[in-house]
Amino acid sequence: MPQVLGKEVGPTGFGLMGMTWRANPQPFEKSIATMRRAVELGANAWNGGEIYGTPEKNSLHLLRDYFARYPEDADKVVLCIKGATKPGQMAPDGSPENVARSINECVRLLGGAKKLDLFECARVDPGTPIETTIAAIAEHVRAGKVGGISLSEVSAATIRRAAAVHPIAAVEVEVSLFSPDIFQNGVAAACAELGIPIFAYSPMCRGFLTGEVRRPEDIPEGDVRHHMPRFQGDAFYENLKLVAGIEKIAAAKGCKPSQVALAWVRAQSGRNGNPTIIPIPGTLSIPRLEENMAHVDLTEQEIADLDQFVKNIEVVGGRYGGPGAALMNG
Template sequence: MTTLVNKKIGSTGFGLMGLTWRATPIPIEEAIKVMKSALEKGANFWNGGVLYGTPEYNSLHLLKAYFTKYPEDASKVVISIKGGINPASHGPDGSKDFITKEVEDSIAVLDGKCRIDIYECARVDPKTPIEETVGALAELVKAGKIGGIGLSEIGEKSIRKATAVAKIASVEVEFSMFSTDLIENGVAAACAEFSIPIVAYSPLSRGLLTGEIRKFEDLPKDDMRRNFPRFQPENFEKNMDLVHAVEKLASEKGCTSGNIAIAWVKAQSGRQGRPVIIPIPGTVTEKRLAENMTDVRLSEDDLDILDKALKECGVHGDRYGGPLAALQWG
């Protein structure tokens, strides 16, 4: 267990992205059922975003609907909301004016049904000093508008600058067996130094580690993963070597490869001096949710097997290409 903004949370969180950020969002009542099931299974850290969906229907609207139906659950959940993306420029905006207005607008959408426990900018704005962004958020914390400050896709130097301005509640970055950058680039070490929990998005490596995607052609024609280097045909087949290694261990332990992937992320908490790490797998079905919340424990021998597989198989292709690549580890 760990604590964020004075609320204890479990070892696994829940990502809201897929519930609203789809060409055809799932019916709101179905989404609410998945959310209720997540809480009942112990996932009480919910990660959403202003950018997950449209201005008319995103994570905020879904949260309002959920807590309108289940007002008693508002005190049981830690709500983390990502923002800081200006729809006018389609890029990061960490300026005080933009952040302040976005938070105020978000509060208005929630209509008092729940509180934003953590607000974080989805990317570091290269045009705005991180000190200014965090300073603006600190004022919002002081005013009682938000509970705490999160950082997302941020580098070690920026973490250090941010912590000099205000207390940081969480750092959200991609982390899975296919994305271990934070271990090598100093982010994990900085978070451990300042006792900042890491919120690990895409712990299943965008579906690669579920074992359900076997080749590039399995991706739907409009799937955004078709644009990511790691999923390109020249890299996909090579990356399947690591997937096969995970599947082999899963077969031996009588669980799914997805179980192993999430268990590996959770096992990194405190390992070799690392901070608390909370995976936030996303799903749109109760069946997948149940799988994600299945508690599989990895022994030291299991971890050694996976560490060896990581070294031998390697990872082929970057996480992002194009403009998004420049916004990593800001």
């Protein structure tokens, strides 16, 4: 089993983003039921954020309510929280003052119901040296407020610079059949070299493989995908070509395309010298959670076929647009 902070975690984790970061978030009661089932199924690497929702109602509020209700689950879950943005904004601020504000706010919102196992800056602040930011978080690790430090959307060079200041417990980055970038840009290699596991977010290609979106109009109003180039206009339909190939393999295997996508990400863990890779799909409902946790194994031929799709079919459009694009691979 993979380990994070010395604790065993499931080969598939659990993302909280969709539960509180939507135009119309679902009721906490439904989310809590799904979270409870996640623990039962062994999805105990949980990923949330101070930025997932509003300052008045975000994933920290949901987590506090969950662990207050189920205190016996607190030690079972490895909790990673993103923060260090300017309050109420998506702009990164990795200054020592804002790092302290963010960590203290996260700890306050958890209310003692759960320890803040991992803290990571949602993005690298281009105005603050990463060494300064990591040193600031490390002070809170030594004070016992935080269990360890993780990084989000960083380059291989930044990982090495950060690790030179303090051990890095995990790196979170988008990884999927649509986004295999880390295997080409040195991020996976740097993590393998330093023994750092990767949390792979959006492993199911941001809904392309769940069957929920077959045209741009299917994306809900207020959804962040409206600002992502690969979900816009002609790019969307070009990208369905990759979806069709994955659906073909899933049909032959008798499973869901999303399960094939998750299996492919899991299969990269330890393969070709890769580090441990733990997918953290965002999940809203118990049926979808159970679908994600149904373990599907790929044959070497199926992995090779999927690798060939990735190699031959170009994904059209970037992962992020606008200001977000400038903060990738910080």
